[in-house]
Amino acid sequence: MTEASTGGEHVDGHAGEQTVAALRAFGVDTLFTLNGGHIWPFYEAARNQGLRVVDTRHEQSASFAAEAHAKLTRRLGVAALTAGPGITNGVSAVTSAWFNGSPVLVLGGRAPQRRWGSGSLQELDHVPILASVTKHAATVDDPANAATQVHAAATQAVAPHRGPVFLDFPLDVFGPSAGDVPPVPAPFGAAADPDADAVARLAEQVAAAARPAFVVGSDVYWGGAWAELAAAVEHLRVPVFTNGLGRGTLPADHELAFLRTRGVLKGRADLVVVLGTPLDFRLGFGHYGSAAVAHVVDAVTQVAAHVDVPTVVGDIAATLRGLADHRGGRSDHEPWITELRAAEEASRTAEEPLLAASGSPIRPSRVYGELRRRLARNAVVICDGGDFASYAGKFVEVFEPGCWLDTGPYGCLGNGMGYAIAARVARPDAQIVVLLGDGAAGFSLMDADTLVRHGLPVVMVVGNNGMWGLEKHPMQAIYGWDMACDLQPGCRYDEVVRALGGGGETVTEAAEIGPALDRAFASGVPYLVNVLTDPSDVYPRSSNLA
Structure with missing residues (x-):
């Protein structure tokens, strides 16, 4: 490690x-x-x-x-x-x-x-x-x-x-x-070597596929394997999708990085190689339509028990080096890459009106349109919420390793302030942005006091729609009613942070979002931008959670 x-x-x-x-x-x-x-x-x-x-x-x-x-x-x-x-x-x-x-x-x-x-x-x-x-x-x-x-x-x-x-x-x-104190070997935390024959078989499978794709997860990051990832996908010409800490292991503006076309991946890929992340609900439990699936994991404990797929176990960086060293024949993947790139650009064009939406109440997407213009390549983005944080996954592009922190598959809210505290300690010169749902803010916002006491400036953005949106909208769709879903409309979370010694403001108009973010980044204190968002906005969720 x-x-x-x-x-x-x-x-x-x-x-x-x-x-x-x-x-x-x-x-x-x-x-x-x-x-x-x-x-x-x-x-x-x-x-x-x-x-x-x-x-x-x-x-x-x-x-x-x-x-x-x-x-x-x-x-x-x-x-x-x-x-x-x-x-x-x-x-x-x-x-x-x-x-x-x-x-x-x-x-x-x-x-x-x-x-x-x-x-x-x-x-x-x-x-x-x-x-x-x-x-x-x-x-x-x-x-x-x-x-x-x-x-x-x-x-x-x-x-x-x-x-x-x-x-x-x-x-x-x-x-x-x-x-x-026992001696500590250096380096430590290394995985076992993968089986060379299993790596070679995987390389041949990728090379033979007409429409392969990699789905890259957190263990590629933990293994420090981003250079090996780039070498492998550039050599084999494989499109890359990411989740968790896998985001940023291949820069979002790399020619083989894709964010917006998972639907095409599920419908058109003939081989999906999942590297360093479980085959859980986020990845269709290991099923991608008619595509073959292969799995690359860092330890035998991560081999999926619920689906039978070829699996390479061991050091992920070494596995990727083995893929980059493949010297056999390879199918032409360029038509597939071109197809995905066209779909990606079409989706990018389609999202522009959402990112620039000027109506009232504020669409959550407009928050991300303003934020994207202001994020540095090495900004650390922290997600703590349901629907509002899900929009971050949809719209925020990540360019460097270790710059995206979400709740992960356990989905435990309340991580935002703890993550923010550590992010400023670990990255004293980077932008730190915490994206909070108003429900999630209730779990840990008092730890803005910790940020103030320890001199840890971060920018907090609350998407405040006055409800548990991830629960309210599905309950309405299933039952025709909802219960225990409503929060205080227009709650002044910014005043909580100001009372604790930080800064903040409430935004009610789309045109005010950008200037408020500018003030937040320039403030030098923990600063909360409380954006009152449209309660009727429903995140277009498609995952099967169970």
Whole structure:
């Protein structure tokens, strides 16, 4: 995954000091947290060893921040959560990291072991709760072994297929002690080599197809394989569609990158190769009409059990290098590329009126028309919402790796502020834009206070239609009525951010969107643009969610 210091030192200090030393060996430089007495020794160690600490207003935000920091740096992300409710508050974010394959280590506080069963404050056995949504969950019960357990957990987190891990620490392991930090190999987190014959067969299948396509997902990014991706598709002349962190692994303006023509892909492709993403509801559960499907995954745990398709398992960069090295004959893919490009450009032309819509109430698409003109190529775009965030997936083009953060297949709202906190920490000079539905804003907007306290300016845009649109419109279509779908019309989310020390404004006319965004980007503070959008606008959703 990345290179780091080697570790291999002896630490004369308590379990917290050993833990931080072990984390530093993996390249960890930031700890996300919310204060609780059970985890003070971690803070002491962070202070002593120069680890940055960023504290949030909710443990869910701290956990989401750890995940986003992992996504943006391609290193281990770390959160420290206090015992009991501190840990359970973070479980949804940990579960998102589990579904997203993000390497996160959650350090938990725990009631003292010597009094276990006596009813200490926040006495809860967290391990069974976390076990089903982590690669590893355990309690550190020997202070001299703390660094070794942290090293082992971190190694599991960053090894493909990546994912979160959890360790909790009883208060009584923080007494005087000492321990060794195991050495960390550099580089670490590498996948196994793929089977060379399986790669060769896949290359021949792609070369022989008349209308092949690649669907590229997050594990191509995690594997740092964007150069290999470009080499493979340019050599074999294969169109590319992306999702998740796969967006930006091939620049949106590359001749083989496509965003708007998934319908053509489903109807016309004769081979779809899915690289580094599950064959889940987002991808028709692995079915693309009459097309053959092949799958490329980074670990055997990611082989699909519900559909039987040829699968290459192992290092994705190595697989792509093998495809780029194919030297046999190849079908002429240029007519297929031309067909897709024509459809792409036709769709681009058709969307222009939506991006420039001037009517009232404001169409959500107009927000993206204005935003697209202002986004730098390396802007980090964060999505937290339903329909409003789905429009981002439809209209926002991504040009560089690691610039698109969405909720992922778990679909857990409330990630926006935690992701924004980490994005500004990890990318201090980039534009950071958080796209929030008004429903999603309710989960974590108080963490605008965290952005203010830590001097982390970001631009937040709320698509405010006064409802849970993803639920209201389908309920109306199915039942003819809806329930529990309405929010406060015209709610002033901007005033919340202003009250917390940031900036903001409400926009009611389409012509005001662009100037408001300009003020937001120029403000140098956390700034929320609250756009009142058309409640009758329905996102054209086509996915079969189940």
